[in-house]
Amino acid sequence: MKQKPALLVLEDGTFFKGWSLSHSYTVAGEVVFTTGITGYQEILTDPSYSGQLVIFTSPEIGNTGVNNEDNESLRVSCSGVITRNLCHSPNSWRMTLSLSQFLNEQEIPILYGIDTRQLTQHLRSSGAMNGCLSNQILEPKTLLKKLQEIPSMEGLDLVKQFTGGQSYQWEESIVKKWRFNSWQKIEGSSSKTIIVLDCGVKYNILRHLSSYGFKVIVLPATSSVSQILSYDPSGIMLSNGPGDPSAVTYLIDVLKVLFDKKIPIFGICMGHQIIALALGAKTFKLKFGHRGINHPTGVFQKVEITSQNHGFAVSAESSFDDQIQITHYNLNDYTIAGIVHKKLPIFSVQYHPEASPGPHDADFFFSIFSQKVNSN
Template sequence: MPLTASVPSPSTADPRRNSAPRPAVLVLADGLVLRGTGFGAVGTALGEVVFNTGMSGYQEVMTDPSYAGQLVTFTYPELGNTGVNPEDQEADHASIRGVIARQLSPVASSWRQRGDLDPWLKAEGVVGIAGVDTRALVRHLRDGGSINGAISSDGTEAVTLLEQVRRAPSMEGLNLAERVSTEQPYGWETLCPAGFDQRLQARPERPFRVVAIDFGIKRAILERLVAHGCAVTVLPAGSDLAAVLAQEPEGVFLSNGPGDPAAVSSGITLARGLLQQQNLPVFGICLGHQILGLALGGRTFKLTFGHRGLNHPCGGSGLVEITSQNHGFAIDGSSLPPDQVEVTHINLNDRTVAALAHRQRPVFGVQYHPEASPGPHDADHHFGRFVALMAERRTT
């Protein structure tokens, strides 16, 4: 599938140096008001205010569909220092609604740079605010939890923004997966020619036929499936069991995505149907993992401030993986039927469920991101695990 996103050409000088700073304001639903300087698009953006602890990969975060409906606070103190390029995008366009930064770098310097962050955000319609004390904001979110907010750089008064924010819906109960999903099926069978991580594994003579359900899938996931020897057909989030089985898959992948997993009723129904198929491997990541847990009879709940970053330790059976994560909901481990489901990994920060596996069927899910774009790559072996289940199925 070709990369279609456009990236502005690199500028020889920072355009912000040629114009006066644009005032911007951040307002949270609890009444907190923070003022700074606007960048990116001029306008007002409402969404859930969250934070990401990664020290790199800001473009991957901004284009990850799992961040749909959110205003992302970056804890790393500077953004824009490596510019932007089309190879680092996880989708055609940015998915976040707003960016909150301590500082926007006046200079971008990278051999991979194809453009600057500020004009790219303008083109994508993403509103940003810089000059904010992000350390204080993150502590506020950790203490009180993720909360709705608004960024505005168009002169809207804080009191008006507060009224709008308090009328905005909570993330709980929102089915955002179908909003970001593909409308039409498509195939992904070859690696992109440049930019993506192309660590190749031992590839079978005949690729494994995988159907991926797109709840907000990242390109890096498709790339890792192909690198491990799969030919992938991507189907929309609302696809039913008949549509999936019509592809004669050797395995089914349930993707990451935004919103409340309990609201994705079509995905839960599909997963229940897949669990009834004889010996069909099923692998879920993030939202797909949560949908599997719900299909298996479990419950999900909203985390106070979520897990978002590249540095979350998860463990099981004496092993620890440093993982990339992006989710605001989790599976209630006590709600899973112990005779059917094993919790194989836990998040070592807060002991929430990080991975599960069915005890009798070739079905498993991980809450974190094994594709880990931009990193780390500790958990990449889960793609090999999925392929091994399909290879075993071929021989039985």
């Protein structure tokens, strides 16, 4: 592929010149950074990155190419990719395509050859902001004008573009565990049905649920209470997803009714925020978000290193009901990272216990959910 000059312009006028290998493009989105040094394929296919231009702070990506097993959804979800170095000679026994081929096939822009350290430091001090990426228009002032038409992520409901119009049953019944590089299936009760409300679900969440022997049915986040209850669920999972959780009012209203049914409910990331909103909390936009696979969370001197990807958080100033207990904090900034209801079988975490990519410190939450479902 032929190398082309490319340009990134931020809404405050800052710009960076680099290179691309892609088709001709001009795209815009929120510019965010992730600190993980592995797992670029899982990150790129995570629906929670929808509408965003993702900066990889790792010095180089693409070394192991792309394979057929590590995708977290059907396609790349982010609007563009920004990196310091792009590997042009990847090598792995699992590889089917190079990263540049993979992105080009899906028409996802990539900008490389810029100082991502400087760009990340700028966003840490100024906050995440919209940006425009182009290899067609190389004049910063022209791209800056285009940015004025791009809405802020605050108040944006992006769930509707990922939640499917139809329900489906997840068929994969095993999940790969990092134990002697073997495949494991955890025995469970196949008679139990878990409904996953799809805000932009990652495949590894479905794999984990399936590994406990559950029948996993995925429903759109726009489903009504009657549609959800028609499956006679033994448990309900609220998935991760993109955008502002406070804009997903239809799901918040549905949850308020479901709480009275006393069905075990587990929320992850966006699901955590929506559960908190339904319980009377408030959410807010973080300055630059939490994105990476090395975020410490915990309480009472117990720490889990976790995988995170979110730009919003539950406010610690929320008027929580007395029955709500905070179970985890993000230990970098002490934002709320986990809650549990003292009487109802409801709990949620702001991070990703399915760990794809990331450490497995928190995957015990699926075991807790399984116990609640089987004892309910």
